[in-house]
Amino acid sequence: MIECKNLKKVYKNGDVETVALRGVTFKIEKGEFVAIIGPSGSGKSTLMHILGVLDTPTSGKYFLEGKEVSRRSEDELSDLRREKIGFVFQSFNLLPRTTVLQNVMLPLVYSGMPIKERERKARETLKYVSLEENKFLNLSNQLSGGQMQRVAVARALVNNPSIILADEPTGNLDTKTSHIVMKTFQELNSQGHTIVLITHEMEVAQFTRRIISVRDGLIEKDTKSNAH
């Protein structure tokens, strides 16, 4: 499903070069639930940007569903993100002053899909992440933290992506809500969704079945568990 071969990423800021990734190689199969863990500055965010084709590596190869995607044009990367990847962001990134339904429909805009069909899909997905139907027409900023995150998950799922990339999805939540959200991810995974999670909390990473530790731009440890 995902294969990285010797990924390197160097940021240039004037004459100063910052190396974020020094050569990362790993593979993620379909249906896996993986946590990428590391302290800040470890390069995990850079890795996630490359996995989410928001960024391209300086060198090395990235295969998504068997296709090399590390050297593509901006529009091709846009299309890949729309078709293959669902993002869940730390700060939810829901559009304010916009209804829940419209937020979930956002990735379907400009897709040529009729508006009725989009709405049907969005409702279906929201039910799938068990958000109460009476919240569908609420404005996104009227929801609680856990509800917002569920809307964000629904938005990530609405396109039937191959992988879900979650960037610190519990970063803004209290422990109790974090548990509920992680349970949701576990459920999604048991339904067959491939999920890659970025976090710096070991506690959160424990919910997954494989933990890749990143430190100083290199993979430090790659452990699989069958904890649940």
Place this chain on the structure above:
Amino acid sequence: MLIDLFRETIRSLSGNKARSSLTILGIVIGIASVITMVAIGQGAKSTIESNIEAIGSNLIIVMPGSQRVGGISQGAGSSQTLTLEDADAIKSQVQNVKAAAPEASRRYQVTAKGNNTNTQIVGTLRDYLAVRNITMNIGSFFSDQQTKSSAKVAILGPTARDDLFGVNVNPVGQSIKIKNVDFQVIGVTEAKGGSGFSNPDNNIYVPLATVQHFLAGNSYLSNVSITAADQASMTSVQQQISDLLLARHKISDPTQADFSIMNQNDIIATATSITSTFTILLSSIAGISLLVGGIGIMNMMLTNVTERTREIGLRKAVGIRKVYINLQFLAEAVVLTFLGGAIGVLLGWAASLAVNKFVSLNTRISLSAVLLAFGVSAVVGIVFGFYPARRAANLNPIEALRYE
């Protein structure tokens, strides 16, 4: 796709109504002032044109030239070279002349029942009615018979009547004194409105022969008004008159002519060019306010892009292509200017009507001005929306998502 674009645009514009409406206001004022200024300019132009046309249609006026005393010009109209015989010759020998009215005019003191005024006494023939488009309000114009017999009869313009007898009084049958000679009033003309040069409503008309015998004491004319058969023949009529009079006055060099010929078209052209300059001046001032409105749009769109950086990042992350982000922000700017344009047209239209009603300046709203204003507002939207939209489309999604 287009419906999506429109929907997204309306959604984000209505998300910040206060700011959207303030931005629109700039364009509204710009467009409204352009429309009003052009309407005032066009109105002035048509007023002047219709005033000139009220003098008569297809009119050519022959005036005596300047008198030269030892090579020193005494000014146009000063010489006494034009006679009734010249006028008759023009009427009978020049082709395509519909009517020719000789005129001997001068200002005299006029009294009636203790009121007195100083006004233009026009001595002429009955043809004058047709040549100058004069219609009678009360009574009748003098007849050819009255001209022949040098009858002491007078026809008053409505303003002259108001001055001598009072507003809307019927003066027919009363008598007036012109230069201490008694005249009987036999009619009043219909009001024509002022024409800038001389106001025909203020004139008093008497038979030409009467003027020559009792008032002027000579047989010279102050001008001859000629109506050409149609617009197309005016140039040839003017040329024929010139040739005829040169021959009659025995002048071989046209530059030494002792008369001058004025053509109504020339007068209109001059007046039109003056009002056009005026319109351009007014509309360029209004255009500047439109430009300022456009810069307001750009300012708002730039703020908008900065404020919605995270939203743009999100849109990019969920795979919306650059071109749609670009189009959306451009569409927002265009919708704003277009709305502003539409409201501006309505407001400008209302303002023109108000000017027409309360300032009694004639205004005319032309379709071309409305279309121009609309076109300009759309162009303003595209031009001033282009840079902010490009900036939005070129944002790096990672940095945009991190933006606080």
